[in-house]
Amino acid sequence: MGKVIVIEGLDGSGKATQTERLYQTLKSKGVDVLRVSFPDYDSPSSALVKMYLNGEFGSAPDDVNGYAAASFYAVDRYASYKKDWGRAYADGAVILCDRYATSNAVYQMTKVDEAEREEYLRWLEDLEYNRLGIPRPDLVIYLDVPTEISQSLMSRRYDGDESKKDLHERNLSYLAKCSQSARYSAQKLGWSVISCVKDGKMRDIDDISREIAAMCGFAAE
Ligand SMILES: Nc1ncnc2c1ncn2[C@@H]1O[C@H](COP(=O)(O)OP(=O)(O)OP(=O)(O)O)[C@@H](O)[C@H]1O
Numbered sequence: 001m002g003k004v005i006v007i008e009g010l011d012g013s014g015k016a017t018q019t020e021r022l023y024q025t026l027k028s029k030g031v032d033v034l035r036v037s038f039p040d041y042d043s044p045s046s047a048l049v050k051m052y053l054n055g056e057f058g059s060a061p062d063d064v065n066g067y068a069a070a071s072f073y074a075v076d077r078y079a080s081y082k083k084d085w086g087r088a089y090a091d092g093a094v095i096l097c098d099r100y101a102t103s104n105a106v107y108q109m110t111k112v113d114e115a116e117r118e119e120y121l122r123w124l125e126d127l128e129y130n131r132l133g134i135p136r137p138d139l140v141i142y143l144d145v146p147t148e149i150s151q152s153l154m155s156r157r158y159d160g161d162e163s164k165k166d167l168h169e170r171n172l173s174y175l176a177k178c179s180q181s182a183r184y185s186a187q188k189l190g191w192s193v194i195s196c197v198k199d200g201k202m203r204d205i206d207d208i209s210r211e212i213a214a215m216c217g218f219a220a221e
Pocket residue numbers: 009010011012013014015016017018153154156157202203204205208
């Protein structure tokens with residue numbers, strides 16, 4: 001069996017940027033590595049996720065409960081595992097994931113009462129790793145970025161066009177709750193947290209990628 005390494009974080013926290021860096025580092029060390037990203041927007045398996053993020057079930061995240069929404073994302077991952085990388089994983093490859101089942105803990109756990117959180121995490125892990133049977137991650141790296149800063153990075157990416165943001169991205173109070181869920185999950189589930197901001201500013205991309213590579217047991221290029 002291979003390994004699953006996950007880069008997790010809120011919207012605009014630098015996941016795609018750091019996944020690409022780590023991918024290049026692992027490649028350059030001769031590691032058999034495959035990169036995947038979730039949701040798998042290019043696949044029809046993400047149809048329900050797209051409907052949800054487009055607001056077709058209601059304009060607020062809470063219009064779809066945390067169990068239903070998590071299921072939409074989970075089946076998309078199952079399809080990707082079966083079609084795109086399950087074989088390579090079984091053959092020993094490292095699967096590098098920009099988001100994974102861990103995103104449900106960040107975004108969907110916010111929808112249950114605090115007293116229900118532990119049970120919700122158990123349900124999530126049971127659904128994805130036991131019932132659907134996708135691999136449990138070997139390492140989850142959480143990019144911790146305060147929402148004010150990740151919002152401004154995202155706005156830059158969308159050229160200031162707020163209408164391009166999806167139902168999660170445009171909802172600041174929801175994202176603030178997600179940030180709390182993420183910290184709770186990181187602690188409960190043993191994620192490795194990287195503080196991406198120093199003195200109120202985003203750290204250099206290279207600086208962060210060196211820390212990530214070291215966590216994976218490699219020196220960055
Ligand atoms: N350390 C950094 N310093 C400054 N800018 C950064 C840093 N990391 C990423 N960025 C920029 O911030 C924006 C968001 O980064 P990226 O797309 O990697 O985030 P993401 O977590 O994948 O976002 P999303 O969740 O929306 O897909 C991009 O324009 C990227 O170039």
